[in-house]
Amino acid sequence: AKSRGKNRYVFYTQDMTDTIFRASKLDTEMKRAIERDEFIVYYQPQIDLQTGGVVGIEALVRWNDPIKGMIPPNAFIPRAEENRMIIPLGEMVMKKALSQLKVWQDEKLFKGRMAINISGIQMEEENFVEKIETLRQGIGVDASSIELEMTESYIMTKAASSIAMLQELKQLGFSISVDDFGTGYSSLSYLKQLPLDKLKIDRSFIKDLPDDMEDRAILRAIVSLAQGLGLDVLAEGVEEEEQKLFLLENGCLMAQGFLFAKPMSAQACEEYLRQN
Ligand code: C2E
Numbered sequence: 001a002k003s004r005g006k007n008r009y010v011f012y013t014q015d016m017t018d019t020i021f022r023a024s025k026l027d028t029e030m031k032r033a034i035e036r037d038e039f040i041v042y043y044q045p046q047i048d049l050q051t052g053g054v055v056g057i058e059a060l061v062r063w064n065d066p067i068k069g070m071i072p073p074n075a076f077i078p079r080a081e082e083n084r085m086i087i088p089l090g091e092m093v094m095k096k097a098l099s100q101l102k103v104w105q106d107e108k109l110f111k112g113r114m115a116i117n118i119s120g121i122q123m124e125e126e127n128f129v130e131k132i133e134t135l136r137q138g139i140g141v142d143a144s145s146i147e148l149e150m151t152e153s154y155i156m157t158k159a160a161s162s163i164a165m166l167q168e169l170k171q172l173g174f175s176i177s178v179d180d181f182g183t184g185y186s187s188l189s190y191l192k193q194l195p196l197d198k199l200k201i202d203r204s205f206i207k208d209l210p211d212d213m214e215d216r217a218i219l220r221a222i223v224s225l226a227q228g229l230g231l232d233v234l235a236e237g238v239e240e241e242e243q244k245l246f247l248l249e250n251g252c253l254m255a256q257g258f259l260f261a262k263p264m265s266a267q268a269c270e271e272y273l274r275q276n
């Protein structure tokens with residue numbers, strides 16, 4: 001037990017000590033991994049269900065550890081948000097994804113948008129817009145070919161304070177999509193006010209389609225809300241042919257998921273683009 005003032009003690013249990021120790025070990029390892037450039041970007045195509053064409057590509061980070069192998073983002077993004085390493089990490093992802101976009105555009109392999117996940121921590125930085133705009137100009141891609149994915153929970157809790165920034169991004173030509181839509185608490189008045197382009201329906205509403213009655217109702221409601229607000233709508237995590245058919249029949253015309261392609265290396269995605 002550690003003394004804090006006169007009669008106050010804070011007890012560290014073994015459990016807490018383990019957690020603190022693990023977190024600081026992860027911090028050290030992540031810092032080193034950034035220096036050694038061990039983070040790589042995987043790419044997952046987004047499909048126009050009517051034509052089968054690739055309309056977008058989502059950039060998804062991976063930690064390619066020389067010993068542990070490929071580490072998924074859920075194992076380090078939450079900690080990177082806590083210790084703010086998400087800022088250099090997010091910039092690195094953006095730099096790699098936009099450079100890759102430039103290559104695919106120059107090779108005439110891809111005409112859609114590159115979608116990049118943005119953490120709330122990044123957006124809270126004062127010069128976020130300036131940073132991304134400078135990076136974009138340096139690489140030489142149009143803002144109209146860049147989509148920024150922000151989670152519903154972030155957008156809605158910070159809507160009042162982020163509206164000016166979203167409008168600035170919009171004015172520069174960037175697209176903004178709401179990630180994991182349906183899992184947070186969307187305020188309808190914010191949906192109306194914010195300069196949004198697309199709702200990405202969370203996989204939890206897709207996975208039991210077309211059997212689940214409630215999910216069918218939810219899907220139809222989101223599609224009609226999106227149509228009414230003039231927003232695009234995309235289904236995440238589509239794995240089955242029947243899901244795809246249900247989406248098509250109900251006006252959700254864009255999808256992403258293992259049915260079409262898993263997230264893959266730049267090289268594998270390039271091959272995919274050549275074949276589609
Ligand atoms: P997300 O943005 O919702 O990304 C979609 C996740 O669903 C990805 O997991 C993707 O691999 C997975 N997925 C795609 N299609 C299917 C499918 O058909 N079935 C199933 N079961 N899963 C599918 P991943 O790559 O492990 O990423 C997890 C989360 O980590 C992402 O969720 C995102 O929140 C976060 N993340 C990934 N990359 C970045 C990044 O560069 N920056 C930030 N801030 N977050 C990132």
Ligand code: CA
Pocket residue numbers: 058117149179
């Ligand atoms: Ca996403």
Ligand code: CA
Pocket residue numbers: 179180200202236
């Ligand atoms: Ca998502």
Ligand code: CA
Pocket residue numbers: 212213214215
């Ligand atoms: Ca049910």
